[in-house]
Amino acid sequence: MFALKKLSPTITDMIRFDHSHVLVTFHQYTIDAKPKVKKALADTICNALEIHATLEEEIFYPAARTFDANEPVLLKSVPEHNEMRRLIAELRATPATDLHHGQLLHQLMREVIHHVADEETVLLPHAERVLSKDRLSELGADMTKRRLELVGPKAGKLAIDTAVGFSGSTTALVLGIVGTVAAATLLTRKAKTA
Ligand SMILES: [Fe+2]
Numbered sequence: 109m110f111a112l113k114k115l116s117p118t119i120t121d122m123i124r125f126d127h128s129h130v131l132v133t134f135h136q137y138t139i140d141a142k143p144k145v146k147k148a149l150a151d152t153i154c155n156a157l158e159i160h161a162t163l164e165e166e167i168f169y170p171a172a173r174t175f176d177a178n179e180p181v182l183l184k185s186v187p188e189h190n191e192m193r194r195l196i197a198e199l200r201a202t203p204a205t206d207l208h209h210g211q212l213l214h215q216l217m218r219e220v221i222h223h224v225a226d227e228e229t230v231l232l233p234h235a236e237r238v239l240s241k242d243r244l245s246e247l248g249a250d251m252t253k254r255r256l257e258l259v260g261p262k263a264g265k266l267a268i269d270t271a272v273g274f275s276g277s278t279t280a281l282v283l284g285i286v287g288t289v290a291a292a293t294l295l296t297r298k299a300k301t302a
């Protein structure tokens with residue numbers, strides 16, 4: 109088990125991958141997309157952000173607090189997640205046929221992009237300077253384990269939303285499904301070995 113943990117991607121790379129996945133999905137949301145596609149894209153973004161925020165709060169931020177307790181970016185990170193959760197709830201309650209749907213998604217993404225910039229320019233480089241590669245991989249393995257628990261019940265819905273949301277773009281489809289396929293593969297492997 110220890111060797112497997114060492115082979116895991118690092119937690120910092122996983123966090124960067126999650127951020128890229130949300131941004132790639134957001135870039136598919138065009139003004140003239142069908143409401144069905146807009147809803148699928150927004151659902152993909154909302155679910156991915158919720159899972160990502162939980163993983164950071166349970167695994168990455170506690171680790172970062174051990175060496176970065178008074179870092180302002182870390183101190184405001186959970187309140188910023190909570191503000192995103194508030195916008196996610198508002199977005200989910202708004203039909204994709206409504207003009208306000210796009211405005212809410214843009215507001216959410218403005219907050220996300222600021223938050224992600226802080227994490228990628230402050231918290232992740234700090235963690236990579238302070239923690240060993242093995243420790244970063246161990247935390248990565250912990251994150252994968254917890255992600256499987258969180259994704260498990262939603263795996264089918266996540267795959268459908270990704271397929272519908274990326275239906276107009278083959279290049280983006282390839283990029284967008286990577287996360288879903290990786291999660292599904294891991295789930296299948298886990299089921300076979302259980
Ligand atoms: Fe975050």
Ligand SMILES: [Fe+2]
Pocket residue numbers: 123127160164224227
């Ligand atoms: Fe993040």
